Amino acid sequence: MLSNLLIDSLFPADLPEPAEWDRRFPPRELPAGARTVRFCPSPTGPLHIGGIYVAMIDRNLADTSGGRYVVRIEDTDQSREVPGVKEQFQRAFEYFGLLPDESDFAGGDYGPYLQSARETIYLSHIRDLMRRRLAYPCFATREELAEMTAQQQAAKVPTGYYGEWAIWRDAPHKRVEAALAEGRPYVVRFRAEAAAGERVSFVDAIRGRIEFDANRNDVVVLKSSDQSPRLPTYHFAHAVDDHLMRVNLVLRADEWLSSVPVHHQLFDALGFERIEYAHVAPLLKQVGGGKRKLSKRKDPEASVDFYLREGYPAEPVLYFLRGLINGRLAEMPQSEALAATIRLDQCGVSGALVDMVKLGGLCADHIATMPAASVLAAVTDWAERYDAELAKILAAETDLALRALTVERDGHPNPRKDLQKWSDFRPVYGFFFPELFPLVNDLADTPLAKLPADVVRTFAAAFGDAYQPLIDSQEWFNQIRSLAATHGFAGSPQEYKANPGAYHGSIREASQIVRVALTGSTRSPDLYAVAMALGADEVLRRVRALADGQG
Incomplete structure (x- = not known):
């Protein structure tokens, strides 16, 4: 058993005791029932749209309960950090109206909000666990761990660092002292005390009571001693941070469900009150006849940057995401759904499909209402x-x-x-816009190519010569109608259909000559309204370009 003197020598001499951090970060003074929640993105890649989904729920729970919404950046895996991602987080929060009450960029009394800046806090609690023989140094190399895993697989037993496989758990103190004296790199592992076959249960705020095998693995809580800064693993960091930031509800992806047993062990060992968890179902994508998780690696629409870059309006995206939480929100008008209180017990547990066609329709509906x-x-x-x-x-x-x-x-x-x-x-x-519109003068690649070129150009020239920017829409359109009658176009599609050999087309084809000249397409908003928006000079410039062109 290592002496406290030796344990203390592994840490800075001026390291505060855990009680000092509790004094610096006292319980929050909030109303009864207030939710203090946190969203913790990692800067190892752009934010997933599922992150906005969770942050939206966090923001709502904090607002409707009189609580606090905290953003903490989990940047302990610094070797994989992507430059600029932290700034992308802030852009995303601003765009979707999900700015936190406390964060690295907003400030707050319970920071720092970057885990890489909290090394001293973590080391205080690691040292305390080691002093109480609840954690120990492990010098196992990667090669030794890989060989151990292979042996476990061959023996058809669960893989992991536990029981007889935990080779440094009860190592003689002289062996540990010798390894330390040699300067061998080590990690610190938590000493799990669960027995084989032991089961534990907890109540998830979304899924109800859940039961798992108790954790038997001596998980790593502090990364290798040859790294600087000396940072913990997610398991340990989140327990310390959530306690000291006085978080009382954690929303996170359901992939963390199986980690709850070890997290509860850590809370208990550290003397912290356990926190309520709510594990959110994943966002899914329809692929062929099945579904899979929406993936940033495979699916552009998984990244928040996609929505910002394409310019999806924030409100209908949030409305769409709320509808994925529970169908009752999807049935409300957008304004009501965005103002509604989100209830965790009404969240789905089987995963929600991100239907981009549906989202596009909601966005179109929203933009159509905007002046x-x-x-x-x-x-x-x-x-x-x-x-x-x-x-x-x-x-x-x-x-x-x-x-x-x-x-x-x-x-x-x-x-x-x-x-x-x-x-x-x-x-x-x-x-x-003239700067963006190439004048139509070559008929070869236009819908007008099926008409004789001389007919098109003659009609366009006649329209330009006689054009008047009349205010009345019917009178304006009569300019096309009268020219059509004198240039070999039938007065109606029915008349043309009855005797197609007698005409170049109907009034519809005559109108298309003007439409293509003005818009480059046979599909456009109301032709009269387009002409009024363009103005007479631009209408004439475009029509005359068609009349005078070659091709």
Whole structure:
């Protein structure tokens, strides 16, 4: 058994006792029933949309109970940290309106909120466990551990570091002292006391009572001594941090369910009150006839950056995610669902399908209710980060952009649903802007190619020569109708169908000549409204380009 004197020599001499940290971070003064929750992303990769899902629930639980919502960055795995990811976390929280009450960037009285900055706190508690013979140094090498695993597999026994396989658990103190004197790297392991076959149970706030085998593994709680800073594993760090930050409810992915037994052992060994857990079902993707977890490695829509880069509006995304929590929220209007209190006992447990088609429809519905000025502001904000050329054009052509967005929108009984996300603006509305619209003068690659080129150009020239920007929509369209009659087009599709050899087409084909000249497509918003938004000079410029072109 190692002496306390030797144990203490492994740690900084001025290390505080655990009681000092409890004094510095006292229980919070909050109303009865208040929830203090935390969201703990790791900067080893971009934030998963499931993280926004959990953070949204955290934020709601804290707000509706008078509690606190904390963001703590779990950056103990510094070898895998991706530069810039911490900043991406903050962008994501800002975009979705999920800024925490306390975090590394918001401040707070219970920090630091970066685990890499909490080394001294962890070491205090590790030393305490070692003094009480609840943790010990382990000098097993990777090669020894790999050989042990192979032997366990051959013997068909559970793999792990336990019982007779825990080769440093009860090593003679002289052997440990010798290893320390040699400077051999070591980790610190927790001494698990569960017996073979022992079962434990706990109540999950979402799933109810759950039973597992008790943890028998002597899990690593402090990483190798040859690393600096000396950081703990997730198991140990979260127990210390949640206690000292006075968290009383932990929401996390269901992959951590099987870790609850070891976490409870750590809380008990450290003398901390156990925390309530709520394990959230995974987000799924439909693949063929089955489903699997939404994966950042395989699925672009798994990353929060995808939603920011594509410009999905935050409100309908949050509405969609709330609907995945429970069907009753999906049946509410968006404003009511976003204001509703989330109840953990109504959360699903089998996984929720991320249907991007459904999300696109919700976004289109949402954008259709927005006035043109609000859409323009949102598109501009998005473009300033992701499409510099478009941002410059919108700044120079604000009036034109507003006229374009007003078409079949403001005050219209059935507003257009042609935008699902802000990145759709360029392909959908780009034709309104001269800088983005290539004039149509070559008929070969247009829908007009099926008409004789001389018919198209003659009609376009005649329209340009006679064009008047009339205010009345019917009178405006009559300009096309009258020209059609004199240029070999039938007055209606029925008339053309009855005698196709007598005409170039019907009034529909005549209208398409003007439509393609103005928009480059046979599908566009109301042609009159488009012409009014463009203005007479631009209408004439486009029509005359078609009339004068070659091809």
